[in-house]
Amino acid sequence: MMAGFGQGTRGYPRSRGRTRSWWGSPRASLVEAGGGPDRATLGIIGTICAIAGFFVLGIVLGPVAVVCGRLAMGRTWSGDRQLSALVAVVLGAMDTLLAVVWLAGTATPGSGLF
Numbered sequence: 001m002m003a004g005f006g007q008g009t010r011g012y013p014r015s016r017g018r019t020r021s022w023w024g025s026p027r028a029s030l031v032e033a034g035g036g037p038d039r040a041t042l043g044i045i046g047t048i049c050a051i052a053g054f055f056v057l058g059i060v061l062g063p064v065a066v067v068c069g070r071l072a073m074g075r076t077w078s079g080d081r082q083l084s085a086l087v088a089v090v091l092g093a094m095d096t097l098l099a100v101v102w103l104a105g106t107a108t109p110g111s112g113l114f
C-alpha cells in the first residue's frame with residue numbers, strides 16, 4: 001500500500017478540502033450546507049408563480065407556489081423575513097382552489113368531459 005504525504009482524507013471526510021458540496025453554492029456555510037436556492041429566493045419564486053397562476057395555468061402554478069412558499073418558510077409560520085413565503089402559500093392555495101372550481105364548473109354533464 002502506498003502512503004501519501006501527510007494525512008490522507010479517506011478516513012476523515014470532513015477534513016480539509018472535502019467539506020463543501022460539489023454542486024452547491026459558493027457561499028456554503030453552516031446554515032446553507034447544500035446547494036440550490038435559498039429561502040428568500042424560493043419565497044419570491046413562489047409569489048411570482050402564485051400571481052402568474054391567477055392568469056394562466058392556475059392548476060399547475062398554484063401547487064408550485066404552495067410548495068415553494070412552504071419550503072421557503074422552513075419550520076416556522078411566523079417571522080418578518082418570511083412574508084413573501086406566506087403570501088406564496090396563501091395565494092397558491094387560492095389559485096389551486098379556484099382552478100379546481102373552474103375545472104369542476106366546466107365539467108357539466110353535457111360537455112362530454114365526464
